[in-house]
Amino acid sequence: MPGSSEGGAGSESYDATPYLPRRGGLPAHRRAAAECRGCPLHEEATRTVFGRGEAHARLMLVGEQPGDQEDREGVPFVGPAGRLLSRALLEAGIDEEGLYVTNAVKHFKFTSDETRKRRIHKAPSLRETLACRPWLMAELRLVSPELVIALGATAGRALLGPSFRVGADRGVPRPLPGAEEGTRVLGTVHPSAVLRARDRDAAYAGLVADLRTAADTL
Template sequence: EAGAEAFVPATGGLSAMASAVQTCRGCALHENATQAVFGEGSARARVLLVGEQPGDSEDVEGHPFVGPAGRTLDRAFREAGLRRDEVYLTNVVKHFKFVPAERGKRRIHKKPSAAEVRACTPWLTAELRLVRPELVVCLGATAAKALLGESFRVTRHRGVLLDFPESFDLGERGPDSVLATVHPSSVLRASDREAAYLDFRNDLRTAAEAVG
């Protein structure tokens, strides 16, 4: 399939995009998901955060980061001095990719392929063009690789303010910087959860201070 490009409206704001994404057939992921989950938050946000893709709860509820990872993110927002309603929160891929679970169990998230990330990126580009944040925060490797290239390593460069790459073409007024950190769901899987959480929160503090 040819990607999302043909489904992204040429004009209109975030709400027009959020409606149009429900009709996207840019890759096969729409076939099994409940709905697309578009970004949410302030259209004038100075910080735009990018996750991977909706999870089980997000797919059902239709909003980004409303499940377990979202609760970790909310705690970190609070302690870093960021507010959900003043940032813009989205994902690289807008439909949930999963393997079916046993009856009654949460469906198991599957990592989107590089081709699916590429297919969906026009939606993220549209969000970046409309919101025009100063800083982009990549939550996890999928977002970091989508924006900073396949060879980018979150483990090596996390928490560091970097120049926003020119390779990601947003016209003349792109974001100034980008900062990558781990995905909040990796905090929940860590052997020392509290240490992993504090490192994550400190990265968000660096982000908050950069626009502060």
């Protein structure tokens, strides 16, 4: 149970399972996730950043982890990458109000610069991603979307396994293992990768094209 010594602070089990509630919907899971100590990432992060959006959305978006602004506000995709994603969804003809949006990892992993005035994103490890996966699978079960968009490699590997590669596997809907029959997943780049791209226009166009494929799939 949450707060017990099993999987608690200082544990090396790397497993969020003991913190999941035995019953209840998304609100119950959001409250329980706030107390998760299933891996060491909670020690430096400000808060758990759980998913947001329509409780029975047909489309779920899964990113990597919260960024600096998301960690401070407690809401996924509210930083620069989130604003770019909102623009891309609009261009692809997807109503953002009807979505459920979350991350594969619920705590912000970062390093600090020498002055400690900036927190710099650091990708979560496979071990940390797997530790947090029970929360993601619970969200999938409760929302039961028709289609899941995996934004970037971390989300893709959390959903489809370690063999997932964005470049090779993007833009093609496929069955989602472990989800309800009929649920599919489509991989694409993470919006933050577009912001870092050398040719940002081309990277953005590719993201919009993949989102249009998702819209056509529904």
